[in-house]
Amino acid sequence: MTDSSPNKELEPDVTFNAASGLLKLEGRSLMRDVQDFYQPIIDQLDKTTVPTYIIDIKLEHFNTGTARCLYQIFQILNGKKQMGATVLIRWFSDEGDEDHKELGEDLESKAGIPFQYVKNK
Structure with a gap:
């Protein structure tokens, strides 16, 4: 089934494996309802308890609302x-x-957490 949502090209691909602590955000994040999109991710991350978290941020473009949500994610990770x-x-x-x-x-x-900078191939 193909998602024909008009916002699909504005929303990032998200993969979160709570068992391994791996969160991947990839693509563009330019939608208007940014908080509605990221809140379930933020909530799940907050509830997850694993020894290691790996966060891959592969966002080509994002808006200021996305930056605020990323900051919320980073605050949780800092805790x-x-x-x-x-x-x-x-x-x-x-x-x-x-x-x-x-x-x-x-x-x-x-x-407050050091990033590792990776060049796309």
């Missing part, structure tokens, strides 16, 4: 890190896209 969990946040960007990397660095400074 889990303070409780002893290992947290790895990987920020993916195209080689030479310094603006996108700087967005990651800005979020990293607010998150």
Whole structure:
């Protein structure tokens, strides 16, 4: 079945495996109802307790609402890190896209968790 939702190209692909602590966000995040989209992810992440969390951020473009939701995710992860969990946040960007990397660095400074910067292949 194909999703013909007009917002589909504005919403990221999300994969979250609560058992392994792996969360992947990929694509574009430009929808208007950002909080409605991310709240179930935020709630599930908050309820999840695993020794290691790996977060892959592969967002090509995102809006300020998405940045606020990412910050909420990072706050939860910071709390889990303070409780002893290992947290790895990987920020993916195209080689030479310094603006996108700087967005990651800005979020990293607010998150209180070091990011690993990865160049897309």
